[in-house]
Amino acid sequence: MAFSNHCSTIQLLSVLIFVLFAGTPIFTAGADDPLLPAFEKWMKDYNRTYDSPTEKLQRLQVFKDNFQFIESMKNQTGLTYTVGLNDFADLTNQEFLQRYTMNRPLEPSNESTPFMYANVTSIPSSIDWRTLGAVTPIKSQDSCGACWAFWAVASIEGINKIKTGNLISLSEQELVDCDTTCYGCNGGLAYNAFQWVVQNGGITAEEDYPYTSGTTGTGGTCSNTSNYAATISGYQYVTAYSESDLAKAVANQPVSIRIDASGSAFQFYSGGIFSGPCERNLNHAVNAVGYGICGGNKYWIVKNSWGTSWGESGYIRMKKDICNNAGLCGLAIQPSYPTK
Numbered sequence: 001m002a003f004s005n006h007c008s009t010i011q012l013l014s015v016l017i018f019v020l021f022a023g024t025p026i027f028t029a030g031a032d033d034p035l036l037p038a039f040e041k042w043m044k045d046y047n048r049t050y051d052s053p054t055e056k057l058q059r060l061q062v063f064k065d066n067f068q069f070i071e072s073m074k075n076q077t078g079l080t081y082t083v084g085l086n087d088f089a090d091l092t093n094q095e096f097l098q099r100y101t102m103n104r105p106l107e108p109s110n111e112s113t114p115f116m117y118a119n120v121t122s123i124p125s126s127i128d129w130r131t132l133g134a135v136t137p138i139k140s141q142d143s144c145g146a147c148w149a150f151w152a153v154a155s156i157e158g159i160n161k162i163k164t165g166n167l168i169s170l171s172e173q174e175l176v177d178c179d180t181t182c183y184g185c186n187g188g189l190a191y192n193a194f195q196w197v198v199q200n201g202g203i204t205a206e207e208d209y210p211y212t213s214g215t216t217g218t219g220g221t222c223s224n225t226s227n228y229a230a231t232i233s234g235y236q237y238v239t240a241y242s243e244s245d246l247a248k249a250v251a252n253q254p255v256s257i258r259i260d261a262s263g264s265a266f267q268f269y270s271g272g273i274f275s276g277p278c279e280r281n282l283n284h285a286v287n288a289v290g291y292g293i294c295g296g297n298k299y300w301i302v303k304n305s306w307g308t309s310w311g312e313s314g315y316i317r318m319k320k321d322i323c324n325n326a327g328l329c330g331l332a333i334q335p336s337y338p339t340k
């Protein structure tokens with residue numbers, strides 16, 4: 001009896017010591033956390049390392065919140081889309097928006113232009129510019145808020161392919177470095193970028209002016225290559241707040257759209273037809289490269305610039321023809337496209 005008591009005292013002590021140490025981040029960051037194995041697997045899958053146990057513990061806390069959000073979405077019935085762990089699972093939504101969308105709030109332009117597709121009466125029930133060869137592979141803006149450059153370039157690549165037959169990947173870095181009407185890694189507008197390309201007399205190929213701001217997080221020095229791979233003649237806006245006019249434009253070429261990308265559902269979107277929640281605070285810029293219908297649900301095919309680990313290999317299908325004429329996440333508020 002005495003022996004047994006002695007023994008349990010030692011066991012109790014060692015449990016106590018274990019608990020004390022397990023709770024001390026310096027020694028074993030979050031070692032007692034049931035989600036630690038999932039976090040470490042994710043770190044391995046996404047090649048993530050942290051400088052200190054303290055940072056790892058902080059990121060574990062963020063990961064747990066995101067993990068729980070994703071689990072809670074799995075329990076929702078009737079959703080037409082899924083969410084899942086991706087490259088962004090250790091970022092809070094605020095950090096995510098700060099890093100991957102435009103930090104600078106930009107007012108919609110008041111400029112008005114003709115809309116060359118206004119009288120288009122017949123459009124296909126679905127179109128996918130990817131299968132028509134007018135879309136380059138998914139790119140990655142990384143830690144530079146230059147979605148606007150990707151937003152402009154994808155539409156220029158599209159119209160250039162449609163008019164010349166050549167799909168050429170074009171340089172976002174040239175816009176980030178040289179277009180002083182925009183703010184480099186801190187935001188910009190596609191129509192300013194289109195105007196820059198018109199005035200500059202063209203835009204250089206990606207291979208001749210590769211993207212470097214993804215790792216540096218800032219713009220570089222403008223280097224005038226004078227070796228342009230594509231030109232445009234101007235740009236136009238689609239009728240604001242009209243998904244039907246947006247469809248007329250997208251039936252004819254990839255179109256640059258502004259959207260609200262706020263919310264953890266957008267951050268962790270992994271597939272299907274996204275239906276919100278989102279607001280209409282236009283903080284991100286993407287490209288509508290087609291539209292279609294699946295099981296009665298209409299959608300836009302949208303190219304993003306967050307790499308291929310996000311969404312449907314870098315794309316998102318967004319619900320089309322919703323009751324609000326701003327479109328889902330404001331996608332119909334201010335679409336624009338280059339002319340050639």
Ligand SMILES: *[C@@H]1O[C@H](CO)[C@@H](O)[C@H](O)[C@H]1NC(C)=O
Binds near residue numbers: 047
């Ligand atoms: C993982 O990160 C290391 C160090 O940054 C890098 O050298 C390696 O290429 C990465 N591997 C993958 C698969 O991304």
Ligand SMILES: *[C@@H]1O[C@H](CO)[C@@H](O)[C@H](O)[C@H]1NC(C)=O
Binds near residue numbers: 068071072075
């Ligand atoms: C999801 O539903 C399961 C089964 O009903 C439940 O056990 C679990 O706690 C729920 N998870 C969340 C995060 O709501």
Ligand SMILES: *[C@@H]1O[C@H](CO)[C@@H](O)[C@H](O)[C@H]1NC(C)=O
Binds near residue numbers: 107
């Ligand atoms: C558009 O017009 C409104 C009202 O006149 C003005 O407040 C806003 O600053 C203008 N936006 C731009 C981008 O010029």
Ligand SMILES: *[C@@H]1O[C@H](CO)[C@@H](O)[C@H](O)[C@H]1NC(C)=O
Binds near residue numbers: 115
């Ligand atoms: C559309 O049709 C109207 C009426 O025929 C015409 O005035 C207008 O110029 C046309 N717009 C375009 C962009 O072709």
Ligand SMILES: *[C@@H]1O[C@H](CO)[C@@H](O)[C@H](O)[C@H]1NC(C)=O
Binds near residue numbers: 178199201224226
């Ligand atoms: C680059 O050089 C061309 C030809 O000299 C000139 O037309 C163009 O404006 C220059 N662009 C910039 C950004 O300096």
